[in-house]
Amino acid sequence: QLKFVESGGGLVQPGGSLRLSCAASGSTLDYYTIGWFRQAPGKELEGVSCISTSDGSADYADSVRGRFTSSRDNAKNTVYLQMNSLKPEDTAVYYCAANCVPPSTDSRGQGTQVTVSS
Numbered sequence: 001q002l003k004f005v006e007s008g009g010g011l012v013q014p015g016g017s018l019r020l021s022c023a024a025s026g027s028t029l030d031y032y033t034i035g036w037f038r039q040a041p042g043k044e045l046e047g048v049s050c051i052s053t054s055d056g057s058a059d060y061a062d063s064v065r066g067r068f069t070s071s072r073d074n075a076k077n078t079v080y081l082q083m084n085s086l087k088p089e090d091t092a093v094y095y096c097a098a099n100c101v102p103p104s105t106d107s108r109g110q111g112t113q114v115t116v117s118s
Contacts, residue, residue, distance in 0.1 A: 002027045004096050009112030012086055020081040020112055022096035029072065034079045035100030036070060038092035038114075046092075050100035051079060064090070086116045 008020040022034065036048040049070040051058040058070040069082045079096060093111040097103040 004109040006112040009114045011115045017084045022079040024077045032098045033100045038094045040092040088116045
């Protein structure tokens with residue numbers, strides 16, 4: 001069973017950058033599209049990006065397009081989310097999931113907290 005460990009979050013000032021990592025175990029990532037999701041306090045889980053299996057192309061939510069870039073290193077079984085020009089509204093716990101399907105509360109990893117604040 002594919003499992004994920006997210007890392008790389010932290011506290012950053014508006015306009016700053018972070019790179020999140022999503023390390024997979026239990027199976028190779030080669031054949032899976034991988035989605036990043038986030039959940040801010042009191043809000044629903046939101047899809048952020050979805051990266052393809054083959055050419056590395058990705059789709060993004062309108063709220064992050066042009067600022068966030070997802071990439072993957074299949075040799076390391078890891079997917080990344082480079083986040084630039086961060087805004088306070090990007091504050092959330094970030095999760096990754098296979099097949100770009102929103103992870104349920106029971107199936108998601110521990111996530112990584114991103115806080116954007118001055």
